[in-house]
Amino acid sequence: MKKLALAFLAAIVLFSCMQKETKTTSIGNYVPETPHLSSDIMTPEVLWSFGRLGGAQVSPNGKTVLYTVTNYNIEANKSYRDIYTIPISGGKAKNITNSAAKEFNAVWRPDGKKIGFLSSVSGSVQMWEMDPNGNKPKQVSTIEGGISGFKYSPDQSKIFYLKSVKLDDDVHDLFPDLPKTDARIETDLMYRHWDTWHDYTYNHIFVADYSKEKISEGKDILEGEKFDSPMKPFGGTEQIVWSPDGLTLAYTCKKKVGKEYAVSTNSEIYLYNTETGKTINFTSGMMGYDQNPVFSPNGKLLAWESMERDGYESDKNRLFVADLETSEKKDYSVGFDQNVQGLNWSANGKSIYFISDIQATDEIYRLDLADGSIIRLTNGVHNYQSVVPVGNELLAQKVSMSQPAELYLLDHITGKEEALTQVNKGILDQLTFGKVEKRWMETTDGKQMAVWVIYPPHFDPNKKYPTLLYNQGGPQGTVSQFWSYRWNFQMMAANDYIIVAPNRRGLPGFGQKWNEQISKDYGGQNIKDLLTAIDEMAKEPFVDETKLGAVGASYGGFSVLYLAGNHEKRFKVFIAHDGIFNFEHMYTSTEEMWFVNYDYGGAYWDKTNAAAQRSYSFSPHKFVQNWDTPILIVQGGHDFRVPSEQGMAAFNAAVLRGVPAKMLYFPEENHWVLQAQNGILWQRVFFNWLGKYLK
Numbered sequence: 020m021k022k023l024a025l026a027f028l029a030a031i032v033l034f035s036c037m038q039k040e041t042k043t044t045s046i047g048n049y050v051p052e053t054p055h056l057s058s059d060i061m062t063p064e065v066l067w068s069f070g071r072l073g074g075a076q077v078s079p080n081g082k083t084v085l086y087t088v089t090n091y092n093i094e095a096n097k098s099y100r101d102i103y104t105i106p107i108s109g110g111k112a113k114n115i116t117n118s119a120a121k122e123f124n125a126v127w128r129p130d131g132k133k134i135g136f137l138s139s140v141s142g143s144v145q146m147w148e149m150d151p152n153g154n155k156p157k158q159v160s161t162i163e164g165g166i167s168g169f170k171y172s173p174d175q176s177k178i179f180y181l182k183s184v185k186l187d188d189d190v191h192d193l194f195p196d197l198p199k200t201d202a203r204i205e206t207d208l209m210y211r212h213w214d215t216w217h218d219y220t221y222n223h224i225f226v227a228d229y230s231k232e233k234i235s236e237g238k239d240i241l242e243g244e245k246f247d248s249p250m251k252p253f254g255g256t257e258q259i260v261w262s263p264d265g266l267t268l269a270y271t272c273k274k275k276v277g278k279e280y281a282v283s284t285n286s287e288i289y290l291y292n293t294e295t296g297k298t299i300n301f302t303s304g305m306m307g308y309d310q311n312p313v314f315s316p317n318g319k320l321l322a323w324e325s326m327e328r329d330g331y332e333s334d335k336n337r338l339f340v341a342d343l344e345t346s347e348k349k350d351y352s353v354g355f356d357q358n359v360q361g362l363n364w365s366a367n368g369k370s371i372y373f374i375s376d377i378q379a380t381d382e383i384y385r386l387d388l389a390d391g392s393i394i395r396l397t398n399g400v401h402n403y404q405s406v407v408p409v410g411n412e413l414l415a416q417k418v419s420m421s422q423p424a425e426l427y428l429l430d431h432i433t434g435k436e437e438a439l440t441q442v443n444k445g446i447l448d449q450l451t452f453g454k455v456e457k458r459w460m461e462t463t464d465g466k467q468m469a470v471w472v473i474y475p476p477h478f479d480p481n482k483k484y485p486t487l488l489y490n491q492g493g494p495q496g497t498v499s500q501f502w503s504y505r506w507n508f509q510m511m512a513a514n515d516y517i518i519v520a521p522n523r524r525g526l527p528g529f530g531q532k533w534n535e536q537i538s539k540d541y542g543g544q545n546i547k548d549l550l551t552a553i554d555e556m557a558k559e560p561f562v563d564e565t566k567l568g569a570v571g572a573s574y575g576g577f578s579v580l581y582l583a584g585n586h587e588k589r590f591k592v593f594i595a596h597d598g599i600f601n602f603e604h605m606y607t608s609t610e611e612m613w614f615v616n617y618d619y620g621g622a623y624w625d626k627t628n629a630a631a632q633r634s635y636s637f638s639p640h641k642f643v644q645n646w647d648t649p650i651l652i653v654q655g656g657h658d659f660r661v662p663s664e665q666g667m668a669a670f671n672a673a674v675l676r677g678v679p680a681k682m683l684y685f686p687e688e689n690h691w692v693l694q695a696q697n698g699i700l701w702q703r704v705f706f707n708w709l710g711k712y713l714k
Contacts, residue, residue, distance in 0.1 A: 490571030584642025
């Protein structure tokens with residue numbers, strides 16, 4: 020106990036000292052300064068200088084907003100995150116941490132007198148608290164091995180925290196006399212997921228008493244269960260919520276293992292009673308994704324996001340509300356041919372606010388429970404990412420193709436907005452961005468397709484510009500007003516390209532029929548849609564139809580690889596990032612089997628399955644004999660969704676065919692590129708390759 024107390028005291032002193040230190044060259048106290056730009060045209064270095072806002076929360080008294088900003092020190096190749104507050108009435112934002120640690124999971128304590136957060140400053144990730152002005156940081160937890168998330172109960176008597184629990188034997192447990200062996204023994208699926216191998220541990224929820232700014236050792240409410248809550252790889256505390264009386268925890272979990280887990284999307288909402296210790300499956304019989312529960316303010320109703328079909332990850336995301344006394348469940352999105360996400364109750368419990376994609380933008384909507392009406396509150400060239408009611412206003416996070424995330428206040432009736440934060444104003448004021456234009460084009464089957472066109476800064480209609488066809492991933496990932504730190508349309512346009520970004524078949528926001536059409540038709544209508552977009556733009560006098568390129572990642576990478584063998588000489592250059600090259604290999608090497616099962620229609624060895632056999636006929640490797648256009652392949656070594664051999668095979672095939680080819684390989688990156696210097700390298704290689712053949 021004495022050693023623990025000394026370590027605890029040392030951690031407090033260390034954290035306090037870090038707050039008092041001035042700027043140094045270390046990552047710890049790297050203070051972001053607005054760079055003075057020598058040009059109004061964005062560069063990769065400028066793109067990676069933007070602060071990344073997230074985690075906004077309103078204080079219990081409704082007067083102060085808490086949020087985080089992540090910045091990158093390019094020289095150190097590291098990120099750091101600080102906690103900020105700003106009055107909801109407006110004013111100057113205050114950095115209340117500025118420490119050497121990367122603080123996260125920042126939340127208000129229910130009484131508003133403290134801010135809880137996570138930090139690794141003590142050596143492992145533990146829960147800390149500080150005053151709302153950032154003073155008096157104090158470590159609250161000393162959980163062995165650290166924790167990964169927490170939430171206070173509404174009455175402040177308990178918290179839940181998240182911790183990894185080892186429940187499986189690894190090779191050293193099985194063969195303790197071989198301590199230096201480096202091997203795995205597998206007998207079932209899901210031995211790796213997204214970008215990590217299964218480490219024989221599971222995310223579990225622990226409930227602990229909280230008093231006098233300390234927490235006790237918690238009770239594992241999933242003790243002995245080899246399941247994850249929150250779900251891997253991306254689930255967080257949004258999948259777990261306290262009831263207003265603090266007696267119930269609603270949590271999201273998919274209680275399946277191995278092959279059964281790999282082929283299913285059937286997650287459930289479970290209700291755990293903190294007094295009796297009993298758990299019930301509240302969504303039993305509902306077969307698709309059920310997740311992200313939220314209790315009504317009076318605790319009588321529960322809302323959550325729900326998909327209907329097991330095994331289909333892009334099913335319509337519905338808004339369900341249940342009466343907790345009768346267990347009666349109602350789908351309030353019947354007749355609403357859009358997805359819902361990010362549910363939040365109004366203070367009076369009569370309405371639910373949420374985000375939904377509609378015709379290539381993400382907007383704020385309100386469900387009024389009394390009559391079941393759904394009302395659209397916003398309409399613009401933007402993406403709202405979250406919305407939280409605050410009195411008669413709404414706090415919302417918004418991005419666009421021309422602006423990274425900022426916080427806004429909106430009128431809860433009219434949707435009229437006013438900016439609250441200006442995290443990146445100093446950089447944005449120095450830049451000139453290209454015009455973003457929405458066009459509607461007629462597809463080969465007579466439908467109307469929304470296409471974003473992004474023009475270069477200082478666009479001259481009398482010039483002819485090389486033009487890029489952007490191929491979206493997903494496959495069901497909308498080409499909306501997103502801001503990306505890799506596939507950034509303004510970054511592409513800044514290099515003097517016109518960007519054509521079509522919402523081809525298979526994207527949400529245009530009705531479920533449009534969204535679903537792509538499954539089992541990868542080489543079909545959506546490819547025709549892509550070609551329609553570039554062919555229509557090529558008719559413009561300012562587009563150089565002799566200098567067209569096609570770029571994309573994931574499903575967009577597949578699209579590029581498919582077009583490489585089926586483009587009829589349209590394009591002069593290709594770039595495919597983490598694209599599917601060989602469908603047969605993809606089927607038996609990807610990790611989430613439900614995806615390929617649904618989208619391909621089944622296994623390649625099932626010769627009686629006509630739909631599946633048609634899907635495999637679209638595999639890009641079957642058209643390599645037609646490749647004759649320079650191609651850049653980008654691949655991440657830790658990509659287990661589209662395994663790295665896919666990119667290597669495509670590159671090897673191009674070289675063997677004698678096609679000019681280059682491969683950019685990141686051994687430590689996954690399906691994305693997350694490190695600062697890797698991200699800048701990606702941009703440089705990307706534009707150098709395009710410039711070689713289009714300029």
